[in-house]
Amino acid sequence: MIALKRLLNEACALLVLSAFAIPAVAHEYWLQPTDMPWLVGEQLRADVRNGENFVGDTLPFDPDAFARAGLISENHRLALNGRLGDYPAFQMPLQETGLHLLLLETTRRELLHEQYSDFETFLNYHGLQGIAERHRNRDLPDQGIVEHYYRYCKSFIDVRSPTPGKDQSAQSTQSTQSAQSTPDTPPAAALAPQMQRLELIALTDPMQGNTLQLQLHLEGAPLANRQVELFHRDSESAAVTRTLLDTDANGLASFDTAAPGQYLFNSVTVLEPADTSAHWETLWASLTFHKSAPSLQ
Template structure:
């Protein structure tokens, strides 16, 4: 399955529920915060830019940081805090919130669920590879982890996103709060610090009121793609790596998925 860099907008209702994967993202209450304001954001797991709020739990993440105006600090919190991020805004500038989950596992009891996931995320060779490896169609295990970032403007919001050292991540190559977004937001998708060429990026667009819409995009040879954006909208961009694992024992994972996400908004 191949997509051009920009596809037609697809209404949320037209996407079959069975094809919708569960994303993980950072969901700020406000994407633009006053100089003396507070950074407040929930961690969410769900579908189509709507999902259940997750508490602050140290055992559930490997990393939870904020890089504001170039300074990197751990996000403080207590077990069970909701929202997971609730701290006084530091100095003016662009704040990048960074979250990496621990590893989780999923056992596939239905082959069609794996097929749906693979087809939806556009891993066109995985099903053939699964069969060639002699793997079963049920009872096999996938290992997965999430790598989320969010852009919040404090005060003037000046600054830029950059690589933060996640295994996979989406880097915004312009500032949606200070730069001209008429031509879209350029992003770069990375894996192991290197560009991911020909990678699918799913973009969820949430207007101030109304339906979330979804578009699919592809990175170029340098891992770059420009996402179409509109003033007043909030966005969730999602890109997934799926790689094989060689099990050493029975019930060890045979696939690993790595989920990168980036949330941001475009001011009106």
């Protein structure tokens, strides 16, 4: 009962935090494919978005801002081509059925927190209160806090044959492989880790099942006790909910993904930068996908 009360208190506290203290600097950055269903032979179009709670501006293809980008499927790894100013930023051919992974990493960006309170708001929003103490211990300034940050984005799409029924066997085969992903059956290429500095790895096919287990990696190793945020936008009501979980000792966190709609997972970690021109370095991982209602699958 005490545990339940504590949980309720925490929930209430987080509700208050979310409702009244959404900080200006807590901008998620994610990939949002459009024009579903995605069919072989058609062009994938995906926006790069920057905002909060699924409300965000689209950003253009930007060769100076993109460090690594492409589309990964079972038999193909395609680089992203584009011209500065292209909207949507991702326009790529779909060549086969099955689970695909869009990937994007950005170059280094710089942010100035004019006041410590701005920085603190960002830390609180992402469950990074421990950084505040380290900030004091490192004797860093209360004003003009310089942060370097990098984005590591992934997005899953399920590509189907334009001819109904043609892709059923391929899909079910792959789904079975993905879901089981035992040592004997390697996971689908789209589910394989991509060695992003901060990476959200789906351990099962996110289109299958009612639960999705994620593993958060920092520099290739599981990152324990780090907050992962899930934003879910309901297909029908368009209501957005934000759910928080901390990774366990193995960097794992399991989320309820039964409901149809759009899913955006986000996690942030803060490092002491090797480069002395900034006080802190932050890495942002995001992972998105859309889950159709069962009748539409």
